[in-house]
Amino acid sequence: MSDGLRKEGNKCYLNGIEDGLSPLLANYRSSQALKYYYQAKSSAGTPDELSSALKNIGKTNYRIAGVKSKELKTGQIVKMSTKQVQKLEDEIKFYSKESLGSLFSALKLGSSKSEAWQARMFSDIALIFTDLIGYAACFSNFDRRIAAMFVLASNMVLEELLSILYLQIATFLHSSSVEALEQQDFGSSLRLVHEMNYPLEEAEKATTSEDTLADIRVLKSDAVYQLASAESMQACTIAIEQLKGLPKEVTLCSDMDLLLDTLDMFKDAALKAREISLGQEAMACYYQGHIFETFLKMKHKAKTFYMRVMHLTEAAKPKVFTSEQWYKDCVASLKVMQDEAREQDGEAQEEIKKRLRKEMEKELNDIEAEKTTGGPTELLRHIYSKHPPKNKPFKLADLKELDGWDDKSKSEKKKILLKAMADYHPDKNPKDKHGEKWHFLAQEITKSITSFHEIIKGLE
Numbered sequence: 001m002s003d004g005l006r007k008e009g010n011k012c013y014l015n016g017i018e019d020g021l022s023p024l025l026a027n028y029r030s031s032q033a034l035k036y037y038y039q040a041k042s043s044a045g046t047p048d049e050l051s052s053a054l055k056n057i058g059k060t061n062y063r064i065a066g067v068k069s070k071e072l073k074t075g076q077i078v079k080m081s082t083k084q085v086q087k088l089e090d091e092i093k094f095y096s097k098e099s100l101g102s103l104f105s106a107l108k109l110g111s112s113k114s115e116a117w118q119a120r121m122f123s124d125i126a127l128i129f130t131d132l133i134g135y136a137a138c139f140s141n142f143d144r145r146i147a148a149m150f151v152l153a154s155n156m157v158l159e160e161l162l163s164i165l166y167l168q169i170a171t172f173l174h175s176s177s178v179e180a181l182e183q184q185d186f187g188s189s190l191r192l193v194h195e196m197n198y199p200l201e202e203a204e205k206a207t208t209s210e211d212t213l214a215d216i217r218v219l220k221s222d223a224v225y226q227l228a229s230a231e232s233m234q235a236c237t238i239a240i241e242q243l244k245g246l247p248k249e250v251t252l253c254s255d256m257d258l259l260l261d262t263l264d265m266f267k268d269a270a271l272k273a274r275e276i277s278l279g280q281e282a283m284a285c286y287y288q289g290h291i292f293e294t295f296l297k298m299k300h301k302a303k304t305f306y307m308r309v310m311h312l313t314e315a316a317k318p319k320v321f322t323s324e325q326w327y328k329d330c331v332a333s334l335k336v337m338q339d340e341a342r343e344q345d346g347e348a349q350e351e352i353k354k355r356l357r358k359e360m361e362k363e364l365n366d367i368e369a370e371k372t373t374g375g376p377t378e379l380l381r382h383i384y385s386k387h388p389p390k391n392k393p394f395k396l397a398d399l400k401e402l403d404g405w406d407d408k409s410k411s412e413k414k415k416i417l418l419k420a421m422a423d424y425h426p427d428k429n430p431k432d433k434h435g436e437k438w439h440f441l442a443q444e445i446t447k448s449i450t451s452f453h454e455i456i457k458g459l460e
Contacts, residue, residue: 065095100152363441421450
């Protein structure tokens with residue numbers, strides 16, 4: 001009797017999958033098939049008959065869920081009402097649950113059937129399961145999508161497929177967390193990334209597949225990145241708003257407390273973004289520098305943070321931040337600081353030179369006298385005898401090369417002067433090796449030699 005009822009049900013089922021049927025007619029014929037299959041289930045006299053009836057029930061429920069999923073997609077296009085959409089989604093969820101429950105019961109009862117039958121069942125379940133996930137993924141509301149997937153998970157007994165489903169749920173949660181963060185909905189982004197923990201843990205428990213475990217590890221890493229990014233961006237956003245409310249001249253204790261609290265928030269944002277998001281860390285570092293420069297008047301501290309910003313943005317290439325206002329402000333502030341530093345350094349160097357000229361007045365006057373009255377030959381003989389080069393061997397090793405100077409060609413004269421310039425060039429006589437006095441003297445000597453070299457070049 002059970003076999004006869006199943007055969008009647010099969011006729012209705014086949015009629016329901018004909019091409020060109022409206023969803024209403026297709027569902028009606030599938031529902032008629034279900035009636036026969038449930039009757040076949042009730043009248044089954046053996047486990048095999050019961051298994052066959054349950055298999056047909058599972059596949060027909062899957063068929064109805066598929067037709068309703070198509071209705072849902074069409075309804076979303078023609079702007080079906082929210083109530084109608086949710087009714088369809090509830091029906092899809094119900095038929096999906098019934099499908100999986102019946103198929104797994106059939107598989108369990110059919111344990112005595114042939115290996116080929118069981119292999120086909122496993123294959124069919126895997127394909128049906130994939131489609132059912134797709135149906136749930138098309139639900140109009142994110143929370144309803146996730147809820148439908150958890151319903152599928154509660155009815156899945158094949159652990160590898162269960163692991164894949166939990167991984168899919170975690171993937172959906174991660175994608176939605178990223179979208180929420182892009183919209184600066186930090187609360188939702190953080191909630192969603194925290195909700196990834198449960199499905200990822202369950203996915204890991206349910207699988208032994210290295211490929212799946214590798215995917216889980218990647219998604220866990222993505223979750224850590226997303227959490228840090230969301231927390232960092234949230235801290236930065238709140239801190240920026242606090243900063244806007246502070247006066248440029250902080251005098252009140254309450255304002256100073258708020259300023260330091262804001263500084264700590266930017267510091268926390270930078271730490272959370274470190275090695276996770278170079279751009280986010282750079283922005284947090286900029287605002288720390290901005291506070292030290294604008295509010296606390298500590299430019300040396302501000303410059304340290306600004307230089308860190310430059311290092312981070314350089315490391316982030318090919319991504320660029322030139323359109324970001326914080327980056328533009330950082331570059332502008334750093335340029336002002338560097339210009340001031342160069343000016344101060346120039347003034348400091350002039351003071352040092354002034355002091356050294358006074359301390360070495362006699363030596364410099366002697367060199368100038370030889371240069372003025374004796375020309376290049378007397379200048380070179382003087383400096384090589386009174387102030388011999390520190391680096392040996394000398395380039396101008398034999399002063400006899402100076403003999404017959406007037407008869408030498410311009411090229412020969414230039415070569416001699418270039419040798420002397422090489423012996424006394426400041427770069428070859430660094431102050432850290434020979435002291436600042438010798439370094440300064442080498443500079444002045446080089447200037448004197450260079451002046452003769454330029455004269456000869458001008459005559460050519």
